[in-house]
Amino acid sequence: MKKPFVAGNWKMNTNGHTSMDLADRLASAFTELAGRNVTVAVFPPFVYLQAVGKALNGSGIALGAQDVYFEPDGAFTGEISISMLRDIGCNYCLCGHSERRHVIGETDGLIRKKVSAAISGGLLPILCVGELLEERKASRTNEVVTRQIKEGLSGLSAEKLAAVIIAYEPVWAIGTGLTATPQQAQEVHDFIRKLLSQMYNQRSAEDIRILYGGSVKPDNAAELMGQKDVDGVLVGGASLKANDFLVIIRAVMRFKMPV
Numbered sequence: 274m275k276k277p278f279v280a281g282n283w284k285m286n287t288n289g290h291t292s293m294d295l296a297d298r299l300a301s302a303f304t305e306l307a308g309r310n311v312t313v314a315v316f317p318p319f320v321y322l323q324a325v326g327k328a329l330n331g332s333g334i335a336l337g338a339q340d341v342y343f344e345p346d347g348a349f350t351g352e353i354s355i356s357m358l359r360d361i362g363c364n365y366c367l368c369g370h371s372e373r374r375h376v377i378g379e380t381d382g383l384i385r386k387k388v389s390a391a392i393s394g395g396l397l398p399i400l401c402v403g404e405l406l407e408e409r410k411a412s413r414t415n416e417v418v419t420r421q422i423k424e425g426l427s428g429l430s431a432e433k434l435a436a437v438i439i440a441y442e443p444v445w446a447i448g449t450g451l452t453a454t455p456q457q458a459q460e461v462h463d464f465i466r467k468l469l470s471q472m473y474n475q476r477s478a479e480d481i482r483i484l485y486g487g488s489v490k491p492d493n494a495a496e497l498m499g500q501k502d503v504d505g506v507l508v509g510g511a512s513l514k515a516n517d518f519l520v521i522i523r524a525v526m527r528f529k530m531p532v
């Protein structure tokens with residue numbers, strides 16, 4: 274059964290007070306949402322994960338981390354391990370978010386280690402891929418996404434692939450207010466599914482969830498979700514406003530029924 278997925282990436286936003294307020298609002302609204310044909314997870318900053326997790330407890334909203342380190346423990350100052358995240362109730366982690374690739378400088382090789390270690394350690398990774406504006410203009414979108422997926426999943430068995438979620442996030446659409454058109458999103462999602470079918474098999478490619486991310490808002494979520502290969506959304510800015518995020522969740526629930 275492929276449930277649609279809505280992820281809320283809070284990035285380096287909120288403080289102790291506003292993170293709790295947001296979590297409380299989401300928890301009480303989500304508890305009342307009938308049906309719940311959707312998986313929802315939020316990705317707060319590390320320092321608020323535990324408190325947000327407590328506030329969400331019993332609501333049905335899952336907890337995720339914005340990043341993770343691949344080593345189990347040791348002299349890695351500033352890093353957070355998979356078992357630490359599991360310890361405080363995290364089930365998901367983002368791997369290779371565009372801001373980590375392009376601002377912090379993470380490589381495909383490092384991201385591959387994170388994806389692989391996350392699965393082995395019991396965290397479900399969301400592998401983020403997407404092209405820069407100049408790469409799209411040069412018609413290199415498919416080439417870039419192919420490299421990121423092939424390298425990010427390198428060595429991963431079909432069995433382990435079942436734990437992975439892919440997020441297609443064109444870098445030019447993240448935090449810019451520019452959204453890929455539903456057709457542009459569908460084209461790349463379809464391309465990714467075909468690529469996975471070649472790398473693995475058709476069944477694995479059909480089962481995997483491919484999210485779209487990049488300026489998803491209450492007024493464009495439904496149209497994006499109406500696309501055949503869009504299985505959910507990764508939301509940044511709009512996930513910081515409880516009402517906006519809830520409108521997006523409802524749009525996803527309406528458009529995608531589990532198969």
Ligand code: PEP
Nearest residue numbers: 447448486487488509510
């Ligand atoms: C993101 O954080 O992955 C994202 C897509 O951000 P925004 O929705 O603000 O573009």
